[in-house]
Amino acid sequence: MRKFFFLAILLISALYNTAFSQLSMTVTTGISPQQTPTSHYIFVNRSSPRDEFTFDLNTVKASYFVGVGARYDIQPFFFLAEAQYNKREYVYDVSYTYTGRGRTEQTTQYHEQMNVINIPLSVGVDLGILDVSSGFLPQLIVSQQSDLSQIKGYHQDLKTLRFGWQTGIAVNVNQLRIGLNWQTDFNNYADHAYIRNQSLTLAGSSSRLLGTFSYIF
Numbered sequence: 743m744r745k746f747f748f749l750a751i752l753l754i755s756a757l758y759n760t761a762f763s764q765l766s767m768t769v770t771t772g773i774s775p776q777q778t779p780t781s782h783y784i785f786v787n788r789s790s791p792r793d794e795f796t797f798d799l800n801t802v803k804a805s806y807f808v809g810v811g812a813r814y815d816i817q818p819f820f821f822l823a824e825a826q827y828n829k830r831e832y833v834y835d836v837s838y839t840y841t842g843r844g845r846t847e848q849t850t851q852y853h854e855q856m857n858v859i860n861i862p863l864s865v866g867v868d869l870g871i872l873d874v875s876s877g878f879l880p881q882l883i884v885s886q887q888s889d890l891s892q893i894k895g896y897h898q899d900l901k902t903l904r905f906g907w908q909t910g911i912a913v914n915v916n917q918l919r920i921g922l923n924w925q926t927d928f929n930n931y932a933d934h935a936y937i938r939n940q941s942l943t944l945a946g947s948s949s950r951l952l953g954t955f956s957y958i959f
Contacts, residue, residue, distance in 0.1 A: 764814070764815045765812065765813070765814050765815075766812070766814075766958045767810070767811070767958070767959055768810065768811045768812065768813055768822070768824065768958050768959075769810055769957050769959075770807075770808070770809045770954055770956040770957075771808045771954070772806070772808075772923075772953055772954035772955060773807075773952070774806075774807075774951060774952050774953075775804055775951065775953075776801060776803055776804040777802040778802075779799050779946055780946065782798070782944050782945035782946060783796045783798035784796065784797050784798075784944065785797075785839070786937050786940055786942065787895075787938075793838075794839045795836050795837055796835075796837045797834065797835070797836055797944075798834065798835045798837075798944070799833075799834055799835075799932065799944055800833045801832070802831075802832055802833075803830075803831040803833065805828060805829060805830050805831070807826045807827060807829075808826065809824045809825050809827060809860070810825060811823055811824030811826075812824075815868070817868060818867055818869070819868070820866050820873070821865055822862070822863075822864040822866060822877075823861070823862070823863050824860075824861070824862050825859060825860070826860040827857070828857075828858045828859075828860055829855065829856070829858070831854070831855050832853070832854045832855075832931070833851055833852070833853055834852045834890065834932070835849045835851060836893070837849045837850075852889040852890050852892070852893075853889050854886070854889065854890065855886065855887050855888075856883055856885070857884040858881050858883055858884065859881070859882040859884060860879060860880075860881050860925075861879070861881070862877060862878075862908050863877045863878045863879075863880070864877030864908065865877055870914075871913060871915075872911065872912070872913060873912050873919075874911050875909070875911075875912070876907070876908065876910070877907070877908060879905065879906035879907055879908045879925055880903065880904075880905055880906075881903070881906060882902065882903055883900065883902050883903075883904065890935055890942075893937060895938040896937055897936050898934045898936060899934055899936070904928070904929055905927070905928050906925055906926055906927040906928055906948075907926055908923055908924065908925040908926075909923070910922060910924065910952075912956075917957055917958045917959060918958075919954075919956040919958060920954070920956075921953075921954040921955075921956070922951070922952070922953060922954070923951070924952075925949060925951075926947055926948070927947055927948040927949065928947070929947065929948060930943045930944055930947055930948065931946060931947075931948050
């Protein structure tokens with residue numbers, strides 16, 4: 743009798759999970775609009791007046807991404823894991839200076855590009871037509887190119903794996919999901935770049951707003 747009761751409980755539990763849980767695949771595309779971050783320029787090479795310059799981030803260019811993933815629903819909650827390809831481009835300003843006279847009017851711009859695989863791992867709650875999610879954001883840097891390497895004394899310590907956090911809200915219409923996400927990294931802009939022994943790290947963490955469009959099947 744006890745064995746029968748135990749088997750009945752297992753059967754009911756399995757049927758319940760089958761009825762109220764679902765594994766789906768997702769295809770996602772989106773865009774992060776261009777940004778002009780607040781200026782937090784730093785002085786570089788202050789001990790060498792001839793080489794002294796100010797360093798600043800001018801623009802974070804618009805970025806597109808595309809990805810695939812899997813979603814597991816246990817109503818009203820869901821778990822979402824994706825792999826998204828994303829190309830990022832930064833434009834830095836370098837203005838050479840004269841001691842005691844601040845910044846010069848002549849500015850040289852240097853570009854940096856990164857090819858990144860984002861792996862957002864999110865937990866969310868389904869509120870009907872709306873859902874809200876939040877989670878961990880590992881990021882794998884596949885490749886990188888930087889014009890800053892043209893500056894004398896430049897070197898970098900770029901970590902292949904970086905981490906961040908993301909939070910989002912989305913509207914669900916049948917199998918379509920239209921969302922708005924905010925991503926922030928656990929690192930500052932240009933924290934991997936150095937001139938001689940001086941870090942070029944700028945104030946403010948690297949972050950972006952994403953408009954997303956997903957198809958769930």
